Amino acid sequence: MTAATSNIAPELHALLGQLADEQLSDAGMEALLEMLRDSADARTYYLQYMEIHARLQWKHIGNDREEGGGQPRVFPSIGTRPARDENMLGTWAFSYMVASVFVCLLLIGFAAVQISHDHDLQLVDDNSRRSTTSGEASPHDRPALVFVGRVTGMAGAKWSDDPNYIAPMGIGVALGRTYKLKTGLMEITYDSGAKVILEGPCSYEVDSTASGYLALGKLVAIVGAGGEGRGTGEVVSGQWAVTSMKDEDGRMKDEGGRPNADSLATRHSPLATNPSPLSPLPSPLFAVRTPTAVVTDLGTEFGVEVLAGGETTSHVFQGKVVMRTEWSGGGGRGPGDESANPESTNPQTTNPELILSAGQSARVERDAKSGEMKLLSGEKNESSAQAKEKFVRRLRKLPKELDLLDIVAGGNGTGNRRERGVDPTCGREATSFQTMMYPGDEQYKRVEWNRLIDGVFVPVRHQRHVQLDSAGHTFDEFGFGPGGTGCPVWARAADVSPVNQRVFPSCWAYSIGAAEEFMPKRRGLLCLHSNTGITFDLEAMRKLHAGARPARFRAVAGLADARRFYPDAYGMADLWVFVDGQLLLSAKKLRPENGTVSIDVLIAADARFLTLVTTDAHNGASYDWLVFGDPVLEMLPDDATQGKEARPMEQ
Known part of the structure; x- marks a missing residue:
């Protein structure tokens, strides 16, 4: 043994022997850990002891295999790495290695405690660092x-x-x-x-x-x-x-x-x-x-x-x-x-x-x-x-835009999340795009899992005073057909993956292909089937991105062409954009041959909600595949002026 371990107590040696023979009791383990915590020499001796026993165990495993006609013995040396044994898990060597790692972590813990203690002392006022020999009071005598x-x-x-x-x-x-x-x-x-x-x-x-x-x-x-x-x-x-x-x-x-x-x-x-x-x-x-x-x-x-x-x-x-x-x-x-x-x-x-x-x-x-x-x-x-x-007023960069696709997919508007959506009938997260009948129940559904989306809804036929947001704003001039919708509100990526390209054509969000006419900036598509509404919480966005506010909503909208797969398709839908219940833009009886609709809606500094709605145009909801391409909210600093007031628009 080295000089550092020559004076090790016999009790430590005995405890290590019991540990090696699997005879160490719980009380003995506590005593061993206490010795290792209190003595650096004990920890050094422990590592040497375990290394010796690990090498002996390796040799012992080799002898057993040779006697049993198995693999030849492997004699590890100090300068070479032992050959890997596939049955090492559960052996003494593995146990010793785990114990050695435990001691290393214990040593690191001691160091962390000491560093934390020293750092806390640095947080005291500079005067507390002066020597008490100068006649000053001890830091322990000073007020907290x-x-x-x-x-x-x-x-x-x-x-x-x-x-x-x-x-x-x-x-x-x-x-x-x-x-x-x-x-x-x-x-x-x-x-x-x-x-x-x-x-x-x-x-x-x-x-x-x-x-x-x-x-x-x-x-x-x-x-x-x-x-x-x-x-x-x-x-x-x-x-x-x-x-x-x-x-x-x-x-x-x-x-x-x-x-x-x-x-x-x-x-x-x-x-x-x-x-x-x-x-x-x-x-x-x-x-x-x-x-x-x-x-x-x-x-x-x-x-x-x-x-x-x-x-x-x-x-x-x-x-x-x-x-x-x-x-x-x-x-x-x-x-x-x-x-x-x-x-x-x-x-x-x-x-x-x-x-x-x-x-x-x-x-x-x-x-x-x-x-x-x-x-x-x-x-x-x-x-x-x-x-x-000349004054720095913020510690992180204000977002210039918030991506509504990222928000629908669960992000905060500054990321690039896609391929997620919201079930319009209950407000829950949708993890897959499924085309099916989603009947409405005339109820506005809060989206509890997404703090930037206020709620969703599915208008039904003959429903009056359709609720648009949690503040209670309503609208009664939709005038649509049977009601119900056919898919979740979905955030589709700009580039369709090979997997989604092979999806059955009824999953229209992917079967419409690149849809480049709606995505000049290649951000992606916000997909809504007719008779669906979604409301974004502008106030929550201002709180989350403190110092900035949504100033305008931009997108390229239109009706995707279903005739690529269904030659007799006759899709036609209406598009509506509201801010705090006020209709600011509408596009009636949109068809694929109408092309795209450029949306640019100004948003007041204190506006609370942005609502996007699509309804069928009295010809049924089939093939009413409405998309908002590259949908973003442009942001301005809180104290910036808009320059123009929001005003209703109709196309």
Whole structure:
């Protein structure tokens, strides 16, 4: 044995012998595991012991086979791999190998616990890392950290004091913690629901449950209307999307176009390192403090930028804010001036303030002549549009389009899911395309398994006030024939697989072939048989893809030609498009020879539902194979204007 294992207790050797002879009791196994957990020498001895017994077992297996007239013996050596034995499973060698793997996993577990413990210690404020020999109190004697939020998103974040350290997602944000980003983005979500997106280089301190101190750099604060983000409340999770990430040659750059190679940790400006008071602000509103200003929300989304000299600029994207000047010791009038004294009773010394609305900006900058900090409206040498673009408001890219085929197949609209659908009679997921009679029951069916589809329905003959969505909107002018439908609502891929090409021609979604006239972008087909309706939940899409909204619906629709297989087919159907129960487009008595119908329907910013319906045109439902090719919802940022109002159309 090696020196490391020369002093191994006889009890360990005895336990290993019992394990090898299959005589080790449960109590003995517990004792063995305890020894292995507590002693590195014991673990080393265990591995050596098992290796020796494994080699002996290999040799023993060979002897047995030679005596039994089986395969010749195999003598493994240190330098060569043993020949594989097909009956190894269940042998001693296999058992020893499993035991060795178990010990390795045990060692990895010990290391993980130690790493996790060391990492937790790093999360304590920087002051807790100092040596207690300097006269400071021990970290164990300090008050417990108070957490007021969580880190809910990061993108390319590098830290000023340690470029190789990246804080984990979801970590708690402690009161008084300062975040100093060299580059990249980080999102903090307060327990109240307010969000703050930091953009490096910056220094931001969490100084209360409803405020923060921005000493340097830029941030965007998102505080919900109606009080969300103020006071205590439910934690709002999730990430926001990226609209303006300034990047050049893979490096984040500041507004002056200079690479941010310098670290905030090495800056000597008092404004960049001056801490803020940790006492919560008296106002229940969310606020961002800087060395020279306080920006308080009134139900808003706004940006704040602080330059090295303390100059502060704020721009409002939505809602309103109140911006006022504040003395923080970094410039302007000194504490000896009466105008800077917060206890002064002179009414003329009240700090000036401005109320800013969406699209407006203000700044606090030093007067070149007097040296005082002054509050001025507007941007300095920038237009409102330029001020808006310099702030990063999202952590992930906003989708430009949502694919309705992906949604019908169970996706979120940004993927490429296909070959799935919805049963229009019950709202359940359809995993195969089956042509059969689907009778309606005059009931609107919710689609519980798909959060982006509100529901489906099958209109029946003589039914009045057909329900179009869960909000209760109805329509009574369909005027169709017998009713019922012939297949599920189906998301077909653009390219038909060889398997589906061999499907019986009655499965019309595949028998119609390439159908290129309906798919100029080759996305696929949304297939509906006549007397079927499906309603998409636009509000759920806005929540899922926060920061963007559906602005218009585009597709190429028409009736697929059944005469390729049924020469006497006489298909004819009507097409209807609704938004919140309002008919915005209809195409009557569509036949294959009519060609395609280009659909372009504008959607209001607050619209809740998009409903697509096809009904027969009084000649029965046979061969009414309606398709929507390349169906997409074009998306716009929340604050973008549509330009035109949605209006009814008819073809």
